[in-house]
Amino acid sequence: MAITQAHSEINAIKKPLATDYVSEFDITKEFMPAYHKRLANIYGKQSVVGFLEQQKQESGFAADSFTILEEARLYSSYSSVANSGGTSDTFTGMTAHTIRVGELIRVTATGKVAQVGLVTSVASTTVTAKCYNASAWDVHATLNYVYAFGSEFPKASSVGMVEQVKEQFKTYLYKPTIQRDSNAVSGSELADIGWINTPQGLVWFWYGEAKARLRFTDRTDLVGMLAITAESGSGAIGETGIFGTQGMFNAIEVRGITSAEPVDSKANFRALCKLYDAEGKIRDNLD
Incomplete structure:
Protein backbone atom coordinates (compact mmCIF):
# COMPACT_ATOMS: atom_id res chain seq x y z
CA MET A 1 0.00 0.00 0.00
CA ARG A 73 55.36 8.66 9.49
CA LEU A 74 56.91 11.71 7.84
CA TYR A 75 59.91 11.46 10.16
CA SER A 76 61.46 8.30 11.57
CA SER A 77 62.30 7.60 15.20
CA TYR A 78 63.79 4.49 16.79
CA SER A 79 63.62 3.10 20.31
CA SER A 80 65.68 0.55 22.24
CA VAL A 81 68.80 1.51 20.28
CA ALA A 82 72.06 0.08 21.67
CA ASN A 83 75.48 1.73 21.98
CA SER A 84 78.56 -0.25 23.08
CA GLY A 85 79.66 1.17 26.42
CA GLY A 86 77.47 4.23 25.91
CA THR A 87 80.43 6.10 24.36
CA SER A 88 80.79 4.52 20.91
CA ASP A 89 80.06 6.31 17.65
CA THR A 90 78.11 3.27 16.42
CA PHE A 91 74.45 2.70 17.27
CA THR A 92 73.09 -0.80 16.72
CA GLY A 93 69.75 -2.58 16.72
CA MET A 94 68.14 -0.19 14.20
CA THR A 95 66.45 -2.74 11.95
CA ALA A 96 65.15 -1.42 8.60
CA HIS A 97 66.07 2.18 9.41
CA THR A 98 65.95 4.99 6.82
CA ILE A 99 68.69 7.24 8.23
CA ARG A 100 71.20 8.47 5.61
CA VAL A 101 74.77 9.81 5.61
CA GLY A 102 74.81 13.54 6.29
CA GLU A 103 71.69 13.59 8.44
CA LEU A 104 71.55 14.91 11.99
CA ILE A 105 70.29 12.61 14.74
CA ARG A 106 69.14 13.44 18.24
CA VAL A 107 69.76 10.79 20.90
CA THR A 108 67.88 10.78 24.20
CA ALA A 109 67.86 8.39 27.13
CA THR A 110 66.47 8.37 30.65
CA GLY A 111 68.78 10.28 32.99
CA LYS A 112 70.99 11.55 30.15
CA VAL A 113 71.28 14.92 28.45
CA ALA A 114 69.96 14.90 24.88
CA GLN A 115 72.80 14.89 22.36
CA VAL A 116 73.11 15.56 18.63
CA GLY A 117 75.32 13.84 16.08
CA LEU A 118 76.23 13.86 12.36
CA VAL A 119 75.79 10.55 10.55
CA THR A 120 78.99 9.50 8.73
CA SER A 121 78.12 5.95 7.66
CA VAL A 122 75.19 3.54 7.74
CA ALA A 123 74.53 -0.19 7.40
CA SER A 124 71.37 -2.28 7.41
CA THR A 125 71.00 -2.25 11.21
CA THR A 126 73.66 0.23 12.37
CA VAL A 127 74.35 3.96 12.20
CA THR A 128 77.70 5.65 12.85
CA ALA A 129 77.58 9.29 13.95
CA LYS A 130 79.98 11.89 15.36
CA CYS A 131 78.80 13.70 18.48
CA TYR A 132 78.34 17.50 18.45
CA ASN A 133 78.30 17.86 22.24
CA ALA A 134 81.67 16.33 23.11
CA SER A 135 84.47 14.13 21.81
CA ALA A 136 82.46 11.02 22.69
CA TRP A 137 78.85 10.12 23.23
CA ASP A 138 77.43 9.87 26.74
CA VAL A 139 74.38 7.63 26.37
CA HIS A 140 73.13 4.31 27.73
CA ALA A 141 74.37 0.96 26.46
CA THR A 142 70.73 0.10 25.65
CA LEU A 143 67.28 1.73 25.56
CA ASN A 144 68.27 4.87 23.67
CA TYR A 145 65.91 6.84 21.45
CA VAL A 146 67.21 8.07 18.08
CA TYR A 147 65.45 10.65 15.94
CA ALA A 148 66.59 12.05 12.56
CA PHE A 149 65.65 15.72 12.28
CA GLY A 150 67.83 17.39 9.61
CA SER A 151 71.17 17.37 7.77
CA GLU A 152 74.41 19.33 7.38
CA PHE A 153 76.90 19.44 4.49
CA PRO A 154 80.03 21.58 3.88
CA LYS A 155 79.53 24.78 1.89
CA ALA A 156 80.18 24.44 -1.86
CA SER A 157 80.69 20.68 -1.53
CA SER A 158 79.63 18.43 -4.37
CA VAL A 159 78.39 15.74 -2.01
CA GLY A 160 74.63 15.61 -1.57
CA MET A 161 72.00 13.27 -0.20
CA VAL A 162 72.54 10.17 -2.31
CA GLU A 163 69.43 8.25 -1.27
CA GLN A 164 65.76 9.10 -1.48
CA VAL A 165 63.30 8.24 1.27
CA LYS A 166 60.07 7.10 -0.37
CA GLU A 167 56.77 7.43 1.41
CA GLN A 168 55.15 4.16 2.48
CA PHE A 169 51.43 3.49 2.68
CA LYS A 170 49.29 0.86 4.36
CA THR A 171 46.18 -0.22 2.50
CA TYR A 172 42.93 -1.24 4.20
CA LEU A 173 39.95 -2.60 2.26
CA TYR A 174 36.50 -2.16 3.79
CA LYS A 175 33.47 -4.12 2.58
CA PRO A 176 30.09 -3.39 4.16
CA THR A 177 27.49 -6.06 4.85
CA ILE A 178 24.06 -6.25 3.24
CA GLN A 179 21.40 -5.09 5.72
CA ARG A 180 17.78 -6.21 5.40
CA ASP A 181 14.64 -5.95 7.50
CA SER A 182 10.91 -6.26 6.99
CA ASN A 183 7.79 -4.33 7.91
CA ALA A 184 4.24 -5.45 7.14
CA VAL A 185 0.96 -3.77 8.08
CA SER A 186 -2.26 -5.76 8.38
CA GLY A 187 -5.76 -4.44 8.64
CA SER A 188 -5.84 -4.88 12.41
CA GLU A 189 -2.74 -2.69 12.76
CA LEU A 190 -4.11 0.28 10.87
CA ILE A 257 46.09 2.08 21.06
CA THR A 258 44.63 -0.18 23.75
CA SER A 259 45.27 -0.50 27.48
CA ALA A 260 45.25 -3.71 29.49
CA GLU A 261 44.50 -1.80 32.70
CA PRO A 262 42.27 1.11 33.72
CA VAL A 263 43.66 4.56 32.92
CA ASP A 264 43.17 5.85 36.47
CA SER A 265 46.52 7.37 37.47
CA LYS A 266 48.79 10.20 36.35
CA ALA A 267 51.38 7.67 35.19
CA ASN A 268 48.79 5.98 32.95
CA PHE A 269 47.77 9.31 31.44
CA ARG A 270 51.41 10.29 30.87
CA ALA A 271 52.07 7.01 29.07
CA LEU A 272 48.94 7.50 26.95
CA CYS A 273 49.93 11.09 26.11
CA LYS A 274 53.38 9.91 25.02
CA LEU A 275 51.79 7.41 22.63
CA TYR A 276 49.47 10.07 21.23
CA ASP A 277 52.35 12.52 20.92
CA ALA A 278 54.46 9.94 19.07
CA GLU A 279 51.68 9.57 16.50
CA GLY A 280 50.91 13.28 16.23
CA LYS A 281 47.48 12.89 17.81
CA ILE A 282 47.93 15.67 20.37
CA ARG A 283 48.48 18.21 17.60
CA ASP A 284 45.50 16.85 15.66
CA ASN A 285 43.19 17.22 18.66
CA LEU A 286 44.43 20.68 19.63
CA ASP A 287 44.23 22.26 16.17
Whole structure:
Protein backbone atom coordinates (compact mmCIF):
# COMPACT_ATOMS: atom_id res chain seq x y z
CA MET A 1 0.00 0.00 0.00
CA ALA A 2 1.58 3.29 -1.09
CA ILE A 3 0.62 6.61 0.43
CA THR A 4 1.71 9.85 -1.19
CA GLN A 5 2.86 12.36 1.40
CA ALA A 6 1.11 15.38 -0.06
CA HIS A 7 0.08 17.71 2.75
CA SER A 8 -2.17 19.91 0.67
CA GLU A 9 -5.32 19.27 2.70
CA ILE A 10 -4.34 18.88 6.36
CA ASN A 11 -7.40 18.41 8.56
CA ALA A 12 -8.09 19.98 11.91
CA ILE A 13 -9.49 16.68 13.20
CA LYS A 14 -8.02 13.20 13.68
CA LYS A 15 -8.98 11.65 10.35
CA PRO A 16 -6.34 9.37 8.74
CA LEU A 17 -6.34 10.33 5.07
CA ALA A 18 -3.63 10.05 2.43
CA THR A 19 -3.31 13.82 2.33
CA ASP A 20 -2.30 14.18 5.98
CA TYR A 21 0.02 11.16 6.33
CA VAL A 22 3.59 11.86 7.36
CA SER A 23 6.48 9.58 8.37
CA GLU A 24 8.28 10.21 11.65
CA PHE A 25 11.38 11.31 9.75
CA ASP A 26 9.53 14.19 8.09
CA ILE A 27 8.59 15.94 11.32
CA THR A 28 11.29 15.33 13.92
CA LYS A 29 13.35 18.31 12.75
CA GLU A 30 10.42 20.69 13.08
CA PHE A 31 7.82 19.34 15.48
CA MET A 32 7.80 17.31 18.67
CA PRO A 33 5.86 14.03 18.15
CA ALA A 34 2.79 13.82 20.40
CA TYR A 35 2.31 10.10 20.94
CA HIS A 36 -0.62 8.44 22.64
CA LYS A 37 -0.82 9.53 26.28
CA ARG A 38 -0.75 5.95 27.55
CA LEU A 39 2.36 5.00 25.57
CA ALA A 40 5.17 4.76 28.15
CA ASN A 41 8.83 4.21 27.26
CA ILE A 42 10.17 2.45 30.36
CA TYR A 43 13.50 1.45 28.80
CA GLY A 44 14.79 4.95 28.12
CA LYS A 45 16.64 5.81 24.92
CA GLN A 46 17.50 2.47 23.32
CA SER A 47 19.00 3.76 20.08
CA VAL A 48 22.70 4.17 19.30
CA VAL A 49 22.06 6.13 16.10
CA GLY A 50 24.44 9.07 15.97
CA PHE A 51 27.29 7.45 17.93
CA LEU A 52 29.45 6.90 14.84
CA GLU A 53 28.60 10.39 13.61
CA GLN A 54 29.76 11.93 16.90
CA GLN A 55 32.96 9.87 16.72
CA LYS A 56 33.48 11.15 13.14
CA GLN A 57 33.67 7.54 11.93
CA GLU A 58 30.95 7.76 9.28
CA SER A 59 31.81 7.77 5.60
CA GLY A 60 29.04 7.48 3.04
CA PHE A 61 29.68 5.62 -0.22
CA ALA A 62 27.74 3.82 -2.94
CA ALA A 63 29.99 0.90 -3.85
CA ASP A 64 30.69 -2.70 -2.86
CA SER A 65 33.88 -1.62 -1.07
CA PHE A 66 36.28 1.24 -0.59
CA THR A 67 39.99 1.42 0.09
CA ILE A 68 41.69 3.44 2.83
CA LEU A 69 45.32 4.48 2.47
CA GLU A 70 47.15 5.16 5.73
CA GLU A 71 50.26 7.30 5.38
CA ALA A 72 53.42 6.30 7.23
CA ARG A 73 55.36 8.66 9.49
CA LEU A 74 56.91 11.71 7.84
CA TYR A 75 59.91 11.46 10.16
CA SER A 76 61.46 8.30 11.57
CA SER A 77 62.30 7.60 15.20
CA TYR A 78 63.79 4.49 16.79
CA SER A 79 63.62 3.10 20.31
CA SER A 80 65.68 0.55 22.24
CA VAL A 81 68.80 1.51 20.28
CA ALA A 82 72.06 0.08 21.67
CA ASN A 83 75.48 1.73 21.98
CA SER A 84 78.56 -0.25 23.08
CA GLY A 85 79.66 1.17 26.42
CA GLY A 86 77.47 4.23 25.91
CA THR A 87 80.43 6.10 24.36
CA SER A 88 80.79 4.52 20.91
CA ASP A 89 80.06 6.31 17.65
CA THR A 90 78.11 3.27 16.42
CA PHE A 91 74.45 2.70 17.27
CA THR A 92 73.09 -0.80 16.72
CA GLY A 93 69.75 -2.58 16.72
CA MET A 94 68.14 -0.19 14.20
CA THR A 95 66.45 -2.74 11.95
CA ALA A 96 65.15 -1.42 8.60
CA HIS A 97 66.07 2.18 9.41
CA THR A 98 65.95 4.99 6.82
CA ILE A 99 68.69 7.24 8.23
CA ARG A 100 71.20 8.47 5.61
CA VAL A 101 74.77 9.81 5.61
CA GLY A 102 74.81 13.54 6.29
CA GLU A 103 71.69 13.59 8.44
CA LEU A 104 71.55 14.91 11.99
CA ILE A 105 70.29 12.61 14.74
CA ARG A 106 69.14 13.44 18.24
CA VAL A 107 69.76 10.79 20.90
CA THR A 108 67.88 10.78 24.20
CA ALA A 109 67.86 8.39 27.13
CA THR A 110 66.47 8.37 30.65
CA GLY A 111 68.78 10.28 32.99
CA LYS A 112 70.99 11.55 30.15
CA VAL A 113 71.28 14.92 28.45
CA ALA A 114 69.96 14.90 24.88
CA GLN A 115 72.80 14.89 22.36
CA VAL A 116 73.11 15.56 18.63
CA GLY A 117 75.32 13.84 16.08
CA LEU A 118 76.23 13.86 12.36
CA VAL A 119 75.79 10.55 10.55
CA THR A 120 78.99 9.50 8.73
CA SER A 121 78.12 5.95 7.66
CA VAL A 122 75.19 3.54 7.74
CA ALA A 123 74.53 -0.19 7.40
CA SER A 124 71.37 -2.28 7.41
CA THR A 125 71.00 -2.25 11.21
CA THR A 126 73.66 0.23 12.37
CA VAL A 127 74.35 3.96 12.20
CA THR A 128 77.70 5.65 12.85
CA ALA A 129 77.58 9.29 13.95
CA LYS A 130 79.98 11.89 15.36
CA CYS A 131 78.80 13.70 18.48
CA TYR A 132 78.34 17.50 18.45
CA ASN A 133 78.30 17.86 22.24
CA ALA A 134 81.67 16.33 23.11
CA SER A 135 84.47 14.13 21.81
CA ALA A 136 82.46 11.02 22.69
CA TRP A 137 78.85 10.12 23.23
CA ASP A 138 77.43 9.87 26.74
CA VAL A 139 74.38 7.63 26.37
CA HIS A 140 73.13 4.31 27.73
CA ALA A 141 74.37 0.96 26.46
CA THR A 142 70.73 0.10 25.65
CA LEU A 143 67.28 1.73 25.56
CA ASN A 144 68.27 4.87 23.67
CA TYR A 145 65.91 6.84 21.45
CA VAL A 146 67.21 8.07 18.08
CA TYR A 147 65.45 10.65 15.94
CA ALA A 148 66.59 12.05 12.56
CA PHE A 149 65.65 15.72 12.28
CA GLY A 150 67.83 17.39 9.61
CA SER A 151 71.17 17.37 7.77
CA GLU A 152 74.41 19.33 7.38
CA PHE A 153 76.90 19.44 4.49
CA PRO A 154 80.03 21.58 3.88
CA LYS A 155 79.53 24.78 1.89
CA ALA A 156 80.18 24.44 -1.86
CA SER A 157 80.69 20.68 -1.53
CA SER A 158 79.63 18.43 -4.37
CA VAL A 159 78.39 15.74 -2.01
CA GLY A 160 74.63 15.61 -1.57
CA MET A 161 72.00 13.27 -0.20
CA VAL A 162 72.54 10.17 -2.31
CA GLU A 163 69.43 8.25 -1.27
CA GLN A 164 65.76 9.10 -1.48
CA VAL A 165 63.30 8.24 1.27
CA LYS A 166 60.07 7.10 -0.37
CA GLU A 167 56.77 7.43 1.41
CA GLN A 168 55.15 4.16 2.48
CA PHE A 169 51.43 3.49 2.68
CA LYS A 170 49.29 0.86 4.36
CA THR A 171 46.18 -0.22 2.50
CA TYR A 172 42.93 -1.24 4.20
CA LEU A 173 39.95 -2.60 2.26
CA TYR A 174 36.50 -2.16 3.79
CA LYS A 175 33.47 -4.12 2.58
CA PRO A 176 30.09 -3.39 4.16
CA THR A 177 27.49 -6.06 4.85
CA ILE A 178 24.06 -6.25 3.24
CA GLN A 179 21.40 -5.09 5.72
CA ARG A 180 17.78 -6.21 5.40
CA ASP A 181 14.64 -5.95 7.50
CA SER A 182 10.91 -6.26 6.99
CA ASN A 183 7.79 -4.33 7.91
CA ALA A 184 4.24 -5.45 7.14
CA VAL A 185 0.96 -3.77 8.08
CA SER A 186 -2.26 -5.76 8.38
CA GLY A 187 -5.76 -4.44 8.64
CA SER A 188 -5.84 -4.88 12.41
CA GLU A 189 -2.74 -2.69 12.76
CA LEU A 190 -4.11 0.28 10.87
CA ALA A 191 -5.34 1.74 14.15
CA ASP A 192 -1.75 1.84 15.47
CA ILE A 193 -1.40 5.47 14.51
CA GLY A 194 0.69 8.26 15.97
CA TRP A 195 -0.66 11.79 15.70
CA ILE A 196 1.31 15.03 15.46
CA ASN A 197 -0.23 18.41 16.06
CA THR A 198 1.41 20.93 13.71
CA PRO A 199 0.55 24.62 13.21
CA GLN A 200 -1.11 23.60 9.93
CA GLY A 201 -3.20 20.86 11.50
CA LEU A 202 -3.00 17.18 12.49
CA VAL A 203 -0.84 14.68 10.59
CA TRP A 204 -0.34 11.00 11.31
CA PHE A 205 2.09 8.11 10.78
CA TRP A 206 2.23 4.37 11.41
CA TYR A 207 4.06 3.86 14.67
CA GLY A 208 5.18 0.32 13.76
CA GLU A 209 6.73 1.50 10.49
CA ALA A 210 8.58 4.31 12.24
CA LYS A 211 10.05 1.87 14.78
CA ALA A 212 10.99 -0.60 12.03
CA ARG A 213 12.92 2.15 10.24
CA LEU A 214 14.60 3.21 13.47
CA ARG A 215 15.55 -0.40 14.25
CA PHE A 216 17.02 -0.84 10.76
CA THR A 217 19.08 2.37 11.04
CA ASP A 218 20.14 1.38 14.55
CA ARG A 219 21.40 -2.04 13.46
CA THR A 220 23.26 -0.50 10.55
CA ASP A 221 25.20 1.62 13.04
CA LEU A 222 25.70 -1.37 15.37
CA VAL A 223 27.24 -3.38 12.53
CA GLY A 224 29.62 -0.49 11.93
CA MET A 225 30.69 -0.73 15.57
CA LEU A 226 30.53 -4.41 16.60
CA ALA A 227 31.00 -6.52 13.45
CA ILE A 228 34.16 -8.51 12.66
CA THR A 229 35.45 -10.13 9.49
CA ALA A 230 34.95 -13.88 9.12
CA GLU A 231 38.24 -15.66 9.81
CA SER A 232 39.66 -18.19 7.38
CA GLY A 233 38.39 -21.64 8.33
CA SER A 234 35.55 -20.28 10.47
CA GLY A 235 32.03 -21.63 10.24
CA ALA A 236 30.63 -18.38 8.84
CA ILE A 237 33.17 -18.17 6.01
CA GLY A 238 31.80 -21.46 4.67
CA GLU A 239 28.47 -19.80 3.90
CA THR A 240 28.26 -18.59 0.30
CA GLY A 241 28.71 -14.84 -0.01
CA ILE A 242 29.30 -14.26 3.71
CA PHE A 243 32.51 -12.43 4.60
CA GLY A 244 31.73 -10.18 7.56
CA THR A 245 33.09 -6.66 7.95
CA GLN A 246 35.44 -4.89 10.34
CA GLY A 247 33.63 -2.73 12.87
CA MET A 248 35.14 0.26 14.63
CA PHE A 249 35.84 -1.56 17.91
CA ASN A 250 37.55 -4.47 16.14
CA ALA A 251 39.69 -2.01 14.16
CA ILE A 252 40.76 -0.38 17.45
CA GLU A 253 41.67 -3.77 18.93
CA VAL A 254 43.70 -4.75 15.85
CA ARG A 255 45.61 -1.56 15.09
CA GLY A 256 44.68 1.03 17.69
CA ILE A 257 46.09 2.08 21.06
CA THR A 258 44.63 -0.18 23.75
CA SER A 259 45.27 -0.50 27.48
CA ALA A 260 45.25 -3.71 29.49
CA GLU A 261 44.50 -1.80 32.70
CA PRO A 262 42.27 1.11 33.72
CA VAL A 263 43.66 4.56 32.92
CA ASP A 264 43.17 5.85 36.47
CA SER A 265 46.52 7.37 37.47
CA LYS A 266 48.79 10.20 36.35
CA ALA A 267 51.38 7.67 35.19
CA ASN A 268 48.79 5.98 32.95
CA PHE A 269 47.77 9.31 31.44
CA ARG A 270 51.41 10.29 30.87
CA ALA A 271 52.07 7.01 29.07
CA LEU A 272 48.94 7.50 26.95
CA CYS A 273 49.93 11.09 26.11
CA LYS A 274 53.38 9.91 25.02
CA LEU A 275 51.79 7.41 22.63
CA TYR A 276 49.47 10.07 21.23
CA ASP A 277 52.35 12.52 20.92
CA ALA A 278 54.46 9.94 19.07
CA GLU A 279 51.68 9.57 16.50
CA GLY A 280 50.91 13.28 16.23
CA LYS A 281 47.48 12.89 17.81
CA ILE A 282 47.93 15.67 20.37
CA ARG A 283 48.48 18.21 17.60
CA ASP A 284 45.50 16.85 15.66
CA ASN A 285 43.19 17.22 18.66
CA LEU A 286 44.43 20.68 19.63
CA ASP A 287 44.23 22.26 16.17
